[in-house]
Amino acid sequence: METxxxxxxxxxxxxxxxxxxxxxxxxxxxxxxxxATRGQxxxxxxxxxxxxxxxxxxxxxxxTSMQCSKLIDELLLERG
Numbered sequence: 001m002e003t004x005x006x007x008x009x010x011x012x013x014x015x016x017x018x019x020x021x022x023x024x025x026x027x028x029x030x031x032x033x034x035x036a037t038r039g040q041x042x043x044x045x046x047x048x049x050x051x052x053x054x055x056x057x058x059x060x061x062x063x064t065s066m067q068c069s070k071l072i073d074e075l076l077l078e079r080g
Contacts, residue, residue, distance in 0.1 A: 003069075004040075004073075036068035040068040040069070040072065041060055044060060044068060044071055044075065045060070047076065051078060058071070
């Protein structure tokens with residue numbers, strides 16, 4: 001699975017990390033159970049709508065950043 005930026009949900013590639021607001025922050029730790037960011041939640045919401053799913057079927061209020069990243073990967077794969 002591709003590592004995703006916890007700030008925006010983008011793939012955490014070197015070019016992105018150089019410009020990312022989160023990377024370099026001492027509190028930045030991949031793999032933590034931090035809450036999903038607004039950018040991640042917005043992306044999930046958009047993907048769910050594009051796929052015709054009901055957003056209420058996903059517990060987005062209690063999802064962690066890493067869970068959200070996995071969900072984004074699954075939804076992007078399904079969308080194609």
